[in-house]
Amino acid sequence: MTATTIKKTLLKSKQPMTDIRKKEARWGLFFLSPWMIGFILFYLLPMLASFGFSLLRFNPAVPDESIFIGFTNWQRAIMVDREVRLSFTRTLHFAAISLPIGLGFALFLAIILNSKNVIGKTLYRTLFYMPSMIPLVATVLIWNGVLNEQTGWINVLIEQLTGIQATGTGGLRWLADPQLVYFAYTMFGLWGVGNAMIIFLAGLQGVPTELYEAAEIDGASWLTRLFRITIPMITSVIFYQLVLGVIGTLQYFLAPFVLNAGTGFPQGMTRFYMVYFYKQSFSFFNMGYGATLAWLMFIFSLILTIVLFGTAKYWVYYAQEERK
Amino acid sequence: MTDNTLKRRKPLSRKARNRITAVLVTSLTLAILFVFLIPLAYGIVTALKTDAQFSQIGAPWWPATEAQFEYEGQTYPVYRVPMEDGIRDMALVVRGRQESQFIDIDSPEAGLITWQGSWRALDRDWELDPQWANFRTAWNTINFPRLLYNTVRYAAITTFGAVFSSALVAYGFARFRIPKKNVLFMLMLSTVILPGAVTLIPTYFVYLQIGWVGTWLPLMVPAFFAWGTNVFLIRQFIMSIPMDLDEAAMMDGASPLRIFFSIILPQSVPALTAVSLFHFFWAWNDYFNPLIYLVGHPEKFPITIGLTAFNNLYSGRTNLIQAASLISAVIPLFIFFFAQRIFMQGVVITGVEK
Numbered sequence: 110m111t112a113t114t115i116k117k118t119l120l121k122s123k124q125p126m127t128d129i130r131k132k133e134a135r136w137g138l139f140f141l142s143p144w145m146i147g148f149i150l151f152y153l154l155p156m157l158a159s160f161g162f163s164l165l166r167f168n169p170a171v172p173d174e175s176i177f178i179g180f181t182n183w184q185r186a187i188m189v190d191r192e193v194r195l196s197f198t199r200t201l202h203f204a205a206i207s208l209p210i211g212l213g214f215a216l217f218l219a220i221i222l223n224s225k226n227v228i229g230k231t232l233y234r235t236l237f238y239m240p241s242m243i244p245l246v247a248t249v250l251i252w253n254g255v256l257n258e259q260t261g262w263i264n265v266l267i268e269q270l271t272g273i274q275a276t277g278t279g280g281l282r283w284l285a286d287p288q289l290v291y292f293a294y295t296m297f298g299l300w301g302v303g304n305a306m307i308i309f310l311a312g313l314q315g316v317p318t319e320l321y322e323a324a325e326i327d328g329a330s331w332l333t334r335l336f337r338i339t340i341p342m343i344t345s346v347i348f349y350q351l352v353l354g355v356i357g358t359l360q361y362f363l364a365p366f367v368l369n370a371g372t373g374f375p376q377g378m379t380r381f382y383m384v385y386f387y388k389q390s391f392s393f394f395n396m397g398y399g400a401t402l403a404w405l406m407f408i409f410s411l412i413l414t415i416v417l418f419g420t421a422k423y424w425v426y427y428a429q430e431e432r433k
Numbered sequence: 434m435t436d437n438t439l440k441r442r443k444p445l446s447r448k449a450r451n452r453i454t455a456v457l458v459t460s461l462t463l464a465i466l467f468v469f470l471i472p473l474a475y476g477i478v479t480a481l482k483t484d485a486q487f488s489q490i491g492a493p494w495w496p497a498t499e500a501q502f503e504y505e506g507q508t509y510p511v512y513r514v515p516m517e518d519g520i521r522d523m524a525l526v527v528r529g530r531q532e533s534q535f536i537d538i539d540s541p542e543a544g545l546i547t548w549q550g551s552w553r554a555l556d557r558d559w560e561l562d563p564q565w566a567n568f569r570t571a572w573n574t575i576n577f578p579r580l581l582y583n584t585v586r587y588a589a590i591t592t593f594g595a596v597f598s599s600a601l602v603a604y605g606f607a608r609f610r611i612p613k614k615n616v617l618f619m620l621m622l623s624t625v626i627l628p629g630a631v632t633l634i635p636t637y638f639v640y641l642q643i644g645w646v647g648t649w650l651p652l653m654v655p656a657f658f659a660w661g662t663n664v665f666l667i668r669q670f671i672m673s674i675p676m677d678l679d680e681a682a683m684m685d686g687a688s689p690l691r692i693f694f695s696i697i698l699p700q701s702v703p704a705l706t707a708v709s710l711f712h713f714f715w716a717w718n719d720y721f722n723p724l725i726y727l728v729g730h731p732e733k734f735p736i737t738i739g740l741t742a743f744n745n746l747y748s749g750r751t752n753l754i755q756a757a758s759l760i761s762a763v764i765p766l767f768i769f770f771f772a773q774r775i776f777m778q779g780v781v782i783t784g785v786e787k
Contacts, residue, residue: 137609147658157636247758
């Protein structure tokens with residue numbers, strides 16, 4: 110670490126670039142070129158063009174008829190079109206349910222698999238990871254069956270075990286009840302717990318064992334150790350998963366689209382932001398307006414990321430800072 | 434005396450306590466795992482059912498058909514009839530309001546047995562009868578070979594492109610001093626969290642103009658221009674390879690390209706494998722892009738879109754939908770079981786170090 114910084118400062122003091130350095134930089138740029146070309150072609154230019162499109166009334170079927178309309182699309186999205194705000198709140202509502210449950214479950218599994226007392230850890234790890242490998246569409250269809258209100262095993266099991274009526278129209282209508290549908294979608298997500306689980310597991314294995322030994326000598330209970338050592342020590346991993354989770358959920362699209370082709374069933378609850386964006390852009394071909402919605406999503410996710418990073422200093426612990 | 438016994442007993446009790454926790458935690462894990470995998474069991478069991486079983490009241494949860502019994506050239510339905518010596522499986526031959534005549538299927542030579550009561554109140558006898566043919570029906574109905582060919586081709590070509598281009602870029606980032614390299618690197622990582630929608634509409638329009646919509650090109654070409662996560666993972670790996678070999682080769686006058694192909698690539702095989710696996714699974718799962726670019730071209734659909742279309746067309750045939758879903762999961766699961774260690778290590782590298 111220090112050696113490289115010294116080297117860097119030494120190199121910086123050599124003001125003009127020597128021929129060898131120039132050659133090296135040229136070779137380096139040559140190797141970076143696939144990414145740099147891709148970045149310009151697939152990110153930078155389309156992003157700018159997207160902003161340009163947001164100022165047009167534009168239908169790709171009749172591109173000649175597009176008209177410059179200034180910020181009318183933006184005005185419509187922010188002030189007039191209630192569906193924009195609604196679909197965004199729905200997405201956040203869903204994130205507020207699915208992320209804590211999903212990340213909590215992943216962390217819980219990681220803690221179990223990290224405990225020295227469990228027998229057959231590798232097997233569990235494989236089996237908990239396995240459903241993450243099933244194509245998401247298949248996952249959604251399998252869960253759609255198992256959550257079926259009449260014949261699905263979840264309702265049948267609940268009824269058998271508790272005696273409460275769970276099947277039928279008066280029971281738990283997982284995918285048709287607006288109160289339950291986000292929980293049903295959250296359950297689909299639990300089958301993708303694998304990645305978060307092993308990332309948490311790696312985080313847990315990085316916690317220095319001396320801390321636990323010291324705590325044990327002081328007589329700290331299992332729970333105290335969990336909340337005072339384990340969780341604080343891996344907040345950076347939790348934070349990273351949270352940021353990725355928020356951004357991922359903002360773009361949540363597949364499950365509602367597979368199950369109801371974006372109708373928002375039940376009662377519009379699953380018309381998430383990305384679904385609405387798709388409808389406007391690729392069903393109604395309002396691409397000028399679609400570009401506006403896309404840019405708004407970009408701004409939303411930027412704000413959310415900045416807010417999350419802003420809160421980080423209050424609760425996220427980075428091991429490096431301690432050493433300084 | 435008491436002190437001594439305490440001292441002697443303490444480590445023992447602790448060991449016992451550990452064993453109890455082990456049993457408790459293990460059984461808790463097993464219980465969670467059981468619930469976690471219920472949907473998979475449901476999928477398999479449901480895929481094996483007959484169409485009729487879904488609508489019949491009193492049908493068991495396992496794949497079964499109602500038992501029939503052949504007697505003197507005629508088939509009769511089998512019921513579970515309560516007799517003095519317990520419930521017996523008997524075939525209903527003569528139906529009656531007050532009493533009916535049955536044949537005991539275990540001893541048909543005993544002839545007709547008269548049973549008092551309404552046969553309508555009896556339960557049917559179900560026998561295990563998994564419909565393995567459902568998998569074949571699903572396979573043919575959905576035209577699985579075509580979907581599989583499309584998906585594998587997509588996954589293979591983009592995996593090659595993504596891995597090769599990412600390795601080039603990763604080598605550039607790992608080994609060369611380039612002005613503003615850190616800025617470029619951060620810029621590359623930030624594209625990972627950029628919502629795809631924000632670039633979608635102009636790219637779609639351009640592809641439409643050059644006639645690429647309705648072909649695989651918009652899905653494949655971008656893969657050849659290096660992706661942030663992949664570059665990150667390979668770069669981490671290349672940085673851990675000692676520089677001695679590169680330097681020795683450079684002294685011998687090898688060009689950077691030569692070094693890349695004959696030193697860096699062969700040594701980065703673990704990272705390249707991990708990235709290939711990631712990309713392969715990613716492509717296998719890709720939904721949004723094929724949906725947009727291949728709409729109206731069923732012969733080009735990958736599995737994900739084909740499965741969705743199948744679900745919409747055959748929404749009443751739960752057994753076939755479950756069978757098709759399971760078929761689509763076979764190859765990824767198969768690869769996963771063979772490569773899980775490499776795969777999980779890759780997840781950890783991209784997940785923790787970033």
